[in-house]
Amino acid sequence: MRVAFQLNGKPVETEVEPGMNVLEFLRSLGVFSVKHGCDHGECGSCTVLVDDKPQNACLMLMGTLDGERIETLEGLNARRRMELMQAAFLDEGAIQCGYCTPAMLLALESLLRANPKPDEAAIREVFSGIYCRCTGYVKPMVAAKKVALGEVDG
Ligand code: FES
Numbered sequence: 001m002r003v004a005f006q007l008n009g010k011p012v013e014t015e016v017e018p019g020m021n022v023l024e025f026l027r028s029l030g031v032f033s034v035k036h037g038c039d040h041g042e043c044g045s046c047t048v049l050v051d052d053k054p055q056n057a058c059l060m061l062m063g064t065l066d067g068e069r070i071e072t073l074e075g076l077n078a079r080r081r082m083e084l085m086q087a088a089f090l091d092e093g094a095i096q097c098g099y100c101t102p103a104m105l106l107a108l109e110s111l112l113r114a115n116p117k118p119d120e121a122a123i124r125e126v127f128s129g130i131y132c133r134c135t136g137y138v139k140p141m142v143a144a145k146k147v148a149l150g151e152v153d154g
């Protein structure tokens, strides 16, 4: 089937297998910030933004993508907030292997678009769907709070 959607601000129109999942498709395009984890909607490594909301790409089928607006970390590069998030994560040492980091940054971006001054509970909620295999939950929380409070020099 033919689908047309936006990927990181650019129109994409392509013939797809409707049952292929969006995670496989994006990685086949070289969008490697979207990570392959559990493949069952449990780890959040494959998070993408769909119309500003975090979604697990491994659970989305290409046939449902028509008309959607998809964003990955690649699409946030060079944006001011991305610079601030990166600076905060680096300053706080909030990255270990980094496998979950793209998902955390996208989840935080999504939250900040909806709520520029989120409290700790809101940040915890948005991070709750993302599994960090390195068990690094405290420092990403600290980094995210710094971004939310405008306390980052980036
Ligand atoms: S790979 Fe999609 S949630 Fe784990």
Ligand code: FES
Residues within 6 Å of the ligand: 095, 096, 097, 098, 099, 100, 101, 131, 132, 133, 134, 135, 136
């Ligand atoms: S930093 Fe390794 S999985 Fe989170």
